[in-house]
Amino acid sequence: MSASDSSPELSSEIALLRQPGLIGCLAGRNLSAFSSQVQAVAVGWQIYALTHSAAALGFAGLAQFLPMLLLTLPAGHVADQFNRRRIVITCQVIEASAACLMAIASWQHWIGAWALYVLVALFGACRAFEMPAQQTFLPAIVPVSLFPRAAALSSSLFQVACIAGPSLGGVLYGFGADTCYALCAIGFAISALATSSIRLRFPARQRQPITLESVMGGIAFLRRQRPMFGAISLDLFAVLLGGATALLPLYAEDILHAGPVALGFLRAGPAMGAVLMAGIMTRWPIRHNAGRTMFFSVAVFGVATIVFGLSHSILVSILALMVLGAADVVSVMVRGALVQLGTPDEMRGRVSAVNMLFIGSSNQLGEFESGMMAAWMGAVPAVVIGGVGTLIVTVLWMRLFPGLRDLDRLDDIKPAD
Template sequence: MTAAPDSASPIAQPPRIPLTRLPGFVSFLSGRGLSALANQMQAVAVGWQIYALTHKALSLGLVGLAQFLPLTLLVFVAGHAVDHFDRKVIAAGAQIISAIGAFVLMAGSIEHWLSPLAIYLIVALFGVARAFEMPASQTFLPSLVTAEDFPRAAAVSSSLFQAAVIIGPSAGGLMYGLGAPVVYAVCGLGFLLAALSTLTLRLTRNVRPRGPVTLGAVFGGIVFLRSQPAILGAISLDLFAVLLGGATAMLPLYATDILHAGPLALGLLRGAPAVGALAMSMWLARHPLGDRAGRTMFASVAVFGVATILFGLSHSILISVAMLAVLGAADVISVMIRGALVQLGTPDEMRGRVSAVNMLFIGSSNQLGEFESGTLASLIGPVEAVVFGGIGTLVVTGLWMWMFPDLRRLNRLDQITAPEIDARGRAIHPA
């Protein structure tokens, strides 16, 4: 991967997505949006239901742990499969598994046999599905649009995703008032429709050449990342920022015990980060990032940490929602820079395995962060746990600026290129 040197230059507007590729891009957006919508609605229902059963902050953290463990165990196998089999079939199959889990939760809620243990086991099934869906779906966009189109296409994709994230929690909170089975039934239908959209994709690069399954091949993503410090720094920075600064696991507790509100307020709190992220995504779709992308990423993570601290100290629903919106806006900048680095800076034959490592660092950090937040909150209190996490995010930002100078010096995203790799998967740098 190479980046343009630091130099002042006008921001070029990426060309429009060619009409010949538009149907595939629309299918991609439909599958991504429907899956995100179902996941967010389900998260509200599961969080509210498990807290209603136990009234313990630790139980909220255990939901995150139940999703994290399957991700950890299967991530490298999933990445290897994505690089050697039909990527869209893998993603659609995972979405169907998620639909089955949602319908089981629906049945258990109707028959009143759902216990905390049963919920944890079903949530673990969602973790298995995400272990395969995430690295597969992360490889789609570079196969659907050109490199010049990528920054704008990524912003459009992020905008639709955030719109789904906004609608999902609010809709989930409202429908939960009609009963948990209603939420889970809608989620199951959403996952099935997402699978149908995914199967209609026409990718320019799809089935990978199948070689022998060796440890070197399975863990090839790690080998590649070790030779690419800018990508490694970007995904590890997000890992620790979300692990320390993620306060979303505490939202049911905040809504109930601190803000003294109900399910609708919980939906608003869950949707607030997506409102900020949607606004920022729409801005970036019209005004792609220009120079000094690396420094912009560090600044956005620092803002994320400050917003987390202010949210933790707030006892006002308005201030809490505002800080979560700022947090979401800052986070989407970091996410888009990291996404460009991973997807454009990785050769296609390695993209599944590198995306799998990225998923382990980023996607699972959400669940592990929930476990960390829930555990710490049970020991020192929820407010103290959230504030401590925000401070930790600021400390990590400073350390990473010093440890990863290549990331700090990253300039323009639209000039990132993937390097050639050797037989072991290491990047071959030009002389």
């Protein structure tokens, strides 16, 4: 078939894959995500095996959240002032070294719950610097016309990593936590090599000292961009209230009466749904009514959370988590397009830092909230109440942010002043 006979969609996909640096960008991000998912399964199961405490699972989320809370905004300033590729590589090398240490400590039976908290906190600190810098790569590599497809492809591969990581982590945990951590060390090391293959031109800028005004520049920018702020804060509250991943070890053992392999499939459930949706959106990206589509997807996220919370069937639980993941990826893509395309390059590090802080808050602080709520009232009421809270927040945000609700085309987004 000649080039003239090719469909526009196929031509766009070929043009996308030919973008220099895209393969290294995707490989570095997704190998790191894969390793983080394997680690999350091992840490969660190991902590619960050591403590048999829902609160202990919540403290693991808190240990990762606190360094992100303290460091993410300064990290955004660093990403806008220094070589972003070097920042990411340095963080991935530290993560590989820490995972190797965890493997040795588990192999020699030196590790306890508090040691795991310390190591998880170290990973949280690394992620605080790695993620804002890493989030700036994609818009620097692909043109605006291809960004929605590139974002969908990146999300699809990310979700594949989130499927393979928990599934393989659950299987490998049967051989010991040290096996999981050794695989993580290898994955982080390879991701550093992949990131080093990216060639990005860093614009020459006058270095600014770290001041309160420069560090808080991302927040000041978002306050002026109501739709962007609405999308980020909606994700914060929806996942903070509706997130139940911290309780998956408890659900696997005490409610569904399964084991670590089932835990791996439960953790992979959201990613399995997300990769299906991301694959669909890579081929058929959102054309119109992006804002309303986002709100609908967050409402579906809340309903799926309620179904998961009430389920006592492993099959129903996995299906509910798949729907939850499929709905979440739609919200992620709309938010990502708003943040990356609507932000000028000189502000991308700081705005990405605020975005990642909100995401970290919703994930890690949400895990802490879920653990505390489950310890207080039981796992099932905690998850169901969180899902109901997500639905309430969705309705409120539709009224508070009409600009986000009425957002139409993603490829019409331009950098704001």
